[in-house]
Amino acid sequence: MDAILLxxxxxxxxxxAYALIALGLTLIFGTLGVVNFAHGALFMIGAFCAVTLQxxxxxxYVTIDETRxxxxxxxxxxxxxxxxxxxxxxxxxxxxxxxxxLSILFAIPVMVGLGFLIERGLIKHxxxxxxxxxxxxxFGLAIVLQEIVKFIYGANPIPTPAPEAFSGSFDFGVLIGFxxxxxxxxxxxxxxxxxxxxxxxxxxxxxxFTTFGMVVRAGMADRETVGLLGINIDRRFTIMFGVAAAVxxxxxxxxxxxxxxxxxxxxxxxxxxxxxxxxxxxxSLPGAVLAGFLLGILESFASxxxxxxxxxxxxxxxxxxxxxxxxxxxxRGLMGRKGVMEE
Amino acid sequence: MLGLNKRDTRFLLIxxxxxxxxxxxxxxxxxxxxxxxxxxxxxxxxxRIAIFGIFAIGFNILFGLTGYLSFGHAxxxxxxxxxxxxxxxxxDYNVLPGLVLAIITSGLFALAIGYLSxxxxxxxxxxxxxxxxxxxxxxxxSVLTPITNGETGLQVYTSDPQYLMSxxxxxxxxxxxxxxxxxxxxxxxxxxxxxxxxxxxxxVIAILAFYLSLRIFRSPFGLMLRAVKSNQTRLxxxxxxxxxxxxxxxxxxxxxxxxxxxxxxxMDPLAGAERMQWTESGAVVIMTILGxxxxxxxxxxxxxxxxxxxxxxxxxxxxxxxxxxxxLPEPLREVVxxxxxxxxxxxxxxxxxxxxxxxxxxxxxGLMEGGERIRNLIRRKKNKPGxxxxxxxxxxx
Amino acid sequence: xxxxxxxxxxxxxGGLHALKDVNLSIKEDTIHAIIGPNGxxxxxxxxxxxxxxxxxxxxxxxxxxxxxxxxxxxxxQMGISRVFQxxxxxxxxxxxxxxxxxxxxxxxxxxxMHAFETVESExxxxxxxxxxxxxxxxxxxxxxxxxxxxxGDKRRLEMAxxxxxxxxxxxxxxxxxxxxxxxxxxxxxxxxxxxxxREITMVIIEHDMHVVFSLAQRITxxxxxxxxxxxxxxxxxxxxxxxxxxxxxxx
Numbered sequence: 008m009d010a011i012l013l014x015x016x017x018x019x020x021x022x023x024a025y026a027l028i029a030l031g032l033t034l035i036f037g038t039l040g041v042v043n044f045a046h047g048a049l050f051m052i053g054a055f056c057a058v059t060l061q062x063x064x065x066x067x068y069v070t071i072d073e074t075r076x077x078x079x080x081x082x083x084x085x086x087x088x089x090x091x092x093x094x095x096x097x098x099x100x101x102x103x104x105x106x107x108x109l110s111i112l113f114a115i116p117v118m119v120g121l122g123f124l125i126e127r128g129l130i131k132h133x134x135x136x137x138x139x140x141x142x143x144x145x146f147g148l149a150i151v152l153q154e155i156v157k158f159i160y161g162a163n164p165i166p167t168p169a170p171e172a173f174s175g176s177f178d179f180g181v182l183i184g185f186x187x188x189x190x191x192x193x194x195x196x197x198x199x200x201x202x203x204x205x206x207x208x209x210x211x212x213x214x215x216f217t218t219f220g221m222v223v224r225a226g227m228a229d230r231e232t233v234g235l236l237g238i239n240i241d242r243r244f245t246i247m248f249g250v251a252a253a254v255x256x257x258x259x260x261x262x263x264x265x266x267x268x269x270x271x272x273x274x275x276x277x278x279x280x281x282x283x284x285x286x287x288x289x290x291s292l293p294g295a296v297l298a299g300f301l302l303g304i305l306e307s308f309a310s311x312x313x314x315x316x317x318x319x320x321x322x323x324x325x326x327x328x329x330x331x332x333x334x335x336x337x338x339r340g341l342m343g344r345k346g347v348m349e350e
Numbered sequence: 351m352l353g354l355n356k357r358d359t360r361f362l363l364i365x366x367x368x369x370x371x372x373x374x375x376x377x378x379x380x381x382x383x384x385x386x387x388x389x390x391x392x393x394x395x396x397x398r399i400a401i402f403g404i405f406a407i408g409f410n411i412l413f414g415l416t417g418y419l420s421f422g423h424a425x426x427x428x429x430x431x432x433x434x435x436x437x438x439x440x441x442d443y444n445v446l447p448g449l450v451l452a453i454i455t456s457g458l459f460a461l462a463i464g465y466l467s468x469x470x471x472x473x474x475x476x477x478x479x480x481x482x483x484x485x486x487x488x489x490x491x492s493v494l495t496p497i498t499n500g501e502t503g504l505q506v507y508t509s510d511p512q513y514l515m516s517x518x519x520x521x522x523x524x525x526x527x528x529x530x531x532x533x534x535x536x537x538x539x540x541x542x543x544x545x546x547x548x549x550x551x552x553x554v555i556a557i558l559a560f561y562l563s564l565r566i567f568r569s570p571f572g573l574m575l576r577a578v579k580s581n582q583t584r585l586x587x588x589x590x591x592x593x594x595x596x597x598x599x600x601x602x603x604x605x606x607x608x609x610x611x612x613x614x615x616x617m618d619p620l621a622g623a624e625r626m627q628w629t630e631s632g633a634v635v636i637m638t639i640l641g642x643x644x645x646x647x648x649x650x651x652x653x654x655x656x657x658x659x660x661x662x663x664x665x666x667x668x669x670x671x672x673x674x675x676x677x678l679p680e681p682l683r684e685v686v687x688x689x690x691x692x693x694x695x696x697x698x699x700x701x702x703x704x705x706x707x708x709x710x711x712x713x714x715x716g717l718m719e720g721g722e723r724i725r726n727l728i729r730r731k732k733n734k735p736g737x738x739x740x741x742x743x744x745x746x747x
Numbered sequence: 748x749x750x751x752x753x754x755x756x757x758x759x760x761g762g763l764h765a766l767k768d769v770n771l772s773i774k775e776d777t778i779h780a781i782i783g784p785n786g787x788x789x790x791x792x793x794x795x796x797x798x799x800x801x802x803x804x805x806x807x808x809x810x811x812x813x814x815x816x817x818x819x820x821x822x823x824q825m826g827i828s829r830v831f832q833x834x835x836x837x838x839x840x841x842x843x844x845x846x847x848x849x850x851x852x853x854x855x856x857x858x859x860m861h862a863f864e865t866v867e868s869e870x871x872x873x874x875x876x877x878x879x880x881x882x883x884x885x886x887x888x889x890x891x892x893x894x895x896x897x898x899g900d901k902r903r904l905e906m907a908x909x910x911x912x913x914x915x916x917x918x919x920x921x922x923x924x925x926x927x928x929x930x931x932x933x934x935x936x937x938x939x940x941x942x943x944x945r946e947i948t949m950v951i952i953e954h955d956m957h958v959v960f961s962l963a964q965r966i967t968x969x970x971x972x973x974x975x976x977x978x979x980x981x982x983x984x985x986x987x988x989x990x991x992x993x994x995x996x997x998x
Contacts, residue, residue: 042473132711138473139419143639144710146632150703158692158700278484278628285477320493327481327488334470334478355867570851570869571862573840577848580837587797587835588908589823589852598860 009180009189014307016179020196020265022303023203024050027258028280029287029295030207031251037227037290038247041130042138044145047277048152049252052121053259054268055156056114058165061106064090105170110260115253122252126245149273157270169195169264195264202261206254207296213250214292223247227290282330288343298341302326358564365560365647369553372396373543376658380540387670388662393533393546394617395661399654400552401613404559406637406649408606411563412599413635414644415572417579421476421631422463422483426456426604428490428626430611432497432504435621438523439510445523445530445551445616449609456608457601464600468593471582480628490623503622523616525551530616552613559606560650566602567646575599607634636702640709642718651717656702663701666694750775750948751796751916756805758791765791766802767973773916773965778942778949780959783969784992789952792969793920796950797829798822809916820857828909830919834901836908838894842885845893846876846907853912879911883937899930903937910941919951923958935961960984968992 028050035043067086075083091099102109129148133141168174173194180190214220226233226240233240259268266272283302287294308314309325321328333340354362368375377391390396405427413419433455434448441447467478490498498504506512523530530548566572574595577585582592615621624630633656641652671687671694678686693701713720749772758766765788773779783789794800795807798817807814814822823829837845850872855861867873880886883903888896893904902922909917922938923931935958941947953959959966959980966983968975970992976983983989 129707129711136714139417140710140714142419142473142476143635144707147703147707147710150699151707154697154700154703158697274629278480281477282481285474289473320489323488323492324485327485330481331466331478331485334474334481335466338470338474353863353865355865565865566862568865568867569862570855570864570866571860573844573848573866574851576840576844577837580839581835583831584835584837584908585848586819587823587829587831588849589820589857589912590848591818591820591857594858598862 009185010311012180012185013190013192014311015304016190016192016196018304018307019200019300020303021306022300023200024258024262024276024299025280025283025303026296026299027203027206028255028276029283029299030210030292031254031258032280032284033287033290033292033295034210034247034251034254036284037292038223038244039126039130039134041133042141042145043130044142044277045125045148045152046145046251046255047273047275047280048149049118049121049255049273050259050262050276051156051268051270051273052152053114053118053256054167054263054272055160055259056117056256057107057110057167057260057263058160058268060110060113061103061167064088064103064106064109068092107167107169107260107264111257114256114260118253118256119249121256122249123245125252126248130248131241131245149277153270153273160270162270164267164269166267167263169198173198174264199261199265203258206257210250210254211292219243219246279326282326286330286333286340288340291340291342294340294342302329305329352561353565354568358568361646362561362564366557369400369557370550372399372553373545373549377541377543381542382540387665390658390661391544393531393544393549395657396549397546397552397613397617399657400549400556401610401617402634402637402653402657403650404556404613405607405610405634406641406653407556407559407563408603408610409634410603410638410643410645410649411566411575411606412603413638414649415567415575415579416596416599418468418471418596418600419476419635420467420479420600420603421628421635422467422479422481423603423607423634424626424628424630425463425483425486426460426607427611427614427630428486428621428623429456429459430608430613431615431621431625432490432611433608434612434615435504435506435619438506438512438615438619439504440513442512442514442516443506443520443523443619444514445525445612449612449616452608452612452615453605456611457605459608460601460604461597464597464604468596468600480631483626483631484628487623487626487628490626498621498623500623503620505620523548523619548617551616555609555613556650559609560646564646571595571598636706640706640716642716645716645718648716648718655717659701659705660698663694663698664696667691668695749773750810751950752806752808753792753796754806754808756792756795756802756807758788758795758800758802765972766795767971769805769969769973771967771974771977773948773950775915775948776946777964778938778951778962779965779967780951780953780963781967781969782953782956782959783975786971787969787992788972789969790920791972793918793950793952796918797827823852823912823914824857826915828912828914828917830902830905830909830917830922832920832924834898834905836893836901836904838892840893841889842880842891842893842896842904843873843876843889845904846879846911847872849908849912850876876911879907882910882941883907899926899933902926902934906937906941913945915948917947917949919949919953921953921955922951923953923955931955931958934958938962 028046031049032043032046035041035046065088067088070085070087072083072085077083088099088103090102093099094102125148129144133144176191176193178187178190179192179197181187214224222233222238222240223243226243279302283298284295286302287296287298305325306322310322315322352359352362373391373396376396377389379385379389405423409420409423430452433452434445437448437451463479463482467475467482470478491500520527520529528547528551530551531546533544533546536543536545574585574590577590578592578595585592611625614625637652637656638649639652640655641650642648668687668691671690672683675683675686691697709716715722751771751773753769753771756766756769757764769792781789781792791800795802796814798814798819798821801815809825809827812825814825814827817825837848847866847869854872877886877889880889883906885900885903885907888900893901896904923934926934938949939962942949951959951962963980965977966980967977968983968989975988975992976986978986
């Protein structure tokens with residue numbers, strides 16, 4: 008029982024990332040009708056927002072402390088981050104330590120702005136082009152974004168730790184009545200999961216309870232009719248692209264302590280996220296979220312040694328296998344609507 | 351001739367001539383001159399262009415004609431490579447049995463994957479093919495290690511049986527004694543031309559592959575494939591079953607990919623799982639689109655263009671750039687070199703991405719459409735006083 | 748015994764009883780119109796006839812063979828062709844190629860791997876296709892891209908594609924929908940002309956009474972999923988039940 012629970016928990020963080028990326032992909036697909044292959048790159052840019060803020064906060068000036076010497080006997084050079092000299096050492100240290108959560112504030116405007124830019128500058132011109140063209144141009148964009156990041160930050164993964172307070176693990180099993188040490192779970196993964204739920208909840212609430220969201224949902228169902236009512240959908244759809252970009256970016260920001268970001272992480276996630284979207288059902292938001300968590304958890308189960316000893320290699324292919332079975336038996340995915348992307 | 355009409359025969363002859371003369375065409379600058387770095391007449395590069403040309407020609411039969419966008423053709427490329435290396439290990443270094451096996455195994459793979467994937471269309475088809483290919487890739491790395499040799503890649507060891515190996519037989523890939531990596535160098539004035547056996551072997555196969563694709567384009571079968579792309583509803587109500595047509599196209603293009611993979615192993619007796627990764631599938635999509643999907647020459651052009659630029663651009667490092675811009679004053683030179691070096695050397699992928707975006711945005715028909723536009727522009731200028739150019743209805747070749 | 752026999756067909760979509768005990772017999776070599784107010788089940792009936800929908804109960808026999816559960820291409824190969832409400836043609840191909848494809852389908856069946864012949868060498872089929880284009884007055888447009896044709900031309904091209912297969916039964920789904928009067932009349936003349944020249948059975952689903960009464964030899968009135976009356980045009984015109992069904996729709 009506790010082993011099963013542990014695997015479910017282990018699948019949650021990856022599942023959360025899948026769900027968040029798939030949610031954004033579905034938003035873009037459902038509203039704009041565009042298949043966005045650059046969405047993984049947006050996730051990656053989000054992660055590098057965290058890296059950027061960490062670097063900015065750690066910017067330091069060098070002073071020479073004459074009273075101390077280094078091991079060669081020269082006067083010691085001391086690096087002091089600017090934030091420490093501005094806000095005092097304690098607040099400054101805390102700011103650097105908390106740079107990942109702080110990056111959320113930094114990433115939102117960056118991602119929304121980038122989203123607007125991409126939509127107005129590029130995607131807008133592709134609404135009426137075939138899906139293949141949309142896939143190809145956003146694929147090209149993904150390569151470009153990835154190469155720019157590679158140029159700025161290099162090819163190696165950059166460790167971006169969580170705040171000191173959350174860097175360890177806690178005994179989750181005890182909280183729910185298991186033996187001590189049965190289920191040890193890292194704090195940050197739990198935070199990531201909760202964070203993902205909050206974001207997902209916020210997006211759904213936004214779509215359900217605001218007039219803006221109502222119009223967008225109507226537009227997702229039937230774009231032409233809503234257009235005929237004289238409502239300017241395009242502007243709202245631009246905003247939705249910004250929102251989707253922000254969701255992907257935040258997913259990236261918070262993922263950095265789990266896996267050190269590198270420039271190709273977007274591509275790695277993209278392929279899987281597309282599988283997730285299709286499994287969930289093209290154009291279905293709940294489907295995307297459900298499939299994201301489901302596949303994350305399945306992946307975690309498949310990597311158990313007990314499972315691997317029965318079906319060797321299953322952990323490597325489980326997601327694709329599930330995708331194939333679902334697509335062949337349920338043509339429109341778990342919760343897809345009829346006729347989406349079938350032509 | 352060969353079942354082609356006059357125009358197509360002439361077209362095929364031109365293609366044959368260009369392919370056979372490639373060692374000259376790609377070597378326009380004399381050795382040692384400043385422009386020699388733009389030469390591409392190396393056996394390795396020429397062979398790669400021919401091989402990826404075959405890959406793209408085959409992909410185009412599926413994507414260009416039927417419109418089904420497969421993201422999984424790398425799987426067949428990998429299967430082809432493994433087949434050839436296994437034949438090296440079991441028989442000897444003669445490439446022929448391996449290539450035959452490569453075509454057969456990739457065809458069977460394509461039959462199985464295509465049979466399942468073609469039950470869906472649109473992006474569902476793309477994702478299914480992608481899922482199958484990624485599965486093959488992951489399996490090749492893990493469970494299938496006894497067949498694929500995992501991360502090390504499959505290669506020939508001295509302990510391998512090589513049952514047909516005879517005394518004095520070459521120990522690198524060859525065709526009945528013709529060793530693939532042997533070359534003949536021709537010094538002509540300042541120029542050095544290299545004629546490589548491997549290249550000519552690949553080139554002959556590429557010409558055959560092109561000829562077959564030409565025949566398919568002109569056949570009733572090809573017409574049906576274009577009809578699939580155009581309107582499947584009408585096709586069904588016209589009494590035609592789209593499924594076997596698309597499946598046939600899928601298998602044919604899979605066999606082309608397998609052949610290309612096999613030839614890669616004929617160049618270099620190695621096969622690695624990375625050949626099955628989805629980026630490789632993406633590469634063939636890019637080549638086909640860049641050249642012009644659905645046209646005969648487009649995919650070959652696209653493959654040549656990308657492989658050429660890849661080679662040349664990644665060679666241009668900062669030192670080379672310094673040399674080029676040495677005439678500029680110091681601060682300016684640094685800026686110019688800095689800018690250019692972002693797009694060359696290691697920055698080549700950035701150039702590729704940008705180029706690809708620009709083509710999709712402005713030239714959806716690829717390089718072939720670009721050529722067509724330029725030709726029309728020239729024609730219009732010529733006929734300016736008259737009634738203007740008459741747009742002739744023939745599609746681009 | 749008619750060429751097409753529909754017996755006790757029922758089709759439900761959830762709570763909607765779209766077809767209720769439909770019985771219909773279409774006689775060979777007649778033009779049979781099916782009319783009825785919106786939502787009477789005309790389209791559903793047509794989709795059952797071409798195999799797109801399978802009814803819950805009942806049978807549909809074409810020339811003694813059941814069409815139920817067969818795929819559209821199999822039904823076509825039995826000798827049934829269909830003209831759509833909005834013309835379905837191969838937009839990327841030329842007009843001549845559009846007509847050639849049904850010629851190949853008729854001669855070679857649902858699939859043939861003829862990858863090593865050339866289209867050009869099929870002189871007989873090309874001749875056949877060109878004659879079919881002459882029949883619909885489109886011979887001069889044979890090298891045009893089908894997508895660039897006017898709507899009326901697209902409709903005529905689609906008819907040529909169906910007729911070149913010499914179907915025994917031609918199903919027409921509102922063949923004059925959205926057409927101007929002049930074009931409608933031209934279509935009527937075309938269909939009448941075809942009927943005079945060869946033996947063919949046509950089933951027309953139509954809103955436009957002008958078309959129906961100009962062409963049909965038999966008319967079935969469908970209302971709320973079941974046939975109300977079936978009779979000759981003369982008798983249908985003054986039929987009280989028909990007027991009731993249509994007046995019921997008027998407000």
